[in-house]
Amino acid sequence: MIWWLTWSVLVVGTLVGAFFLGRSLWRRGVALGRELSRAGEVAGQLSDRVGELEAARSARTWVHPLLADEDDRAGWRSGLAERRTARRDRRHAVFAAAHARWDLLWR
Secondary structure (H helix, E strand, O other), X not given: OHHHHXXXXXXXXXXXXXHHHHHHHHHHHHHHHHHHHHHHHHHHHHHHHHXXXXXXXXXXXXXXXXXXXXXXXXXXXXXXXXXXXXXXXXXXXXXXXXXXXXHHHOO
């Protein structure tokens, strides 16, 4: 009688454990399917963006610096100055925000 009860408990415990394991695997499989779907969408968007960038790159003419004329160099210098100004402004904004946080902390 005790052996029958022991084996019944073991079988029922195994079935309960298998149920929870199967449920966990099912949920993980569904989550994996969702992520794969989202990854496919992102890959499609990335492919579209690469196509746009390739078109922009092919539409833009590039001149080697040794063969550039003064107009090309002036354009490069103005673009460089604009990027330098933008970087400086971003850096100053970050420093100002950090300084404001430290002022609030140390008052």
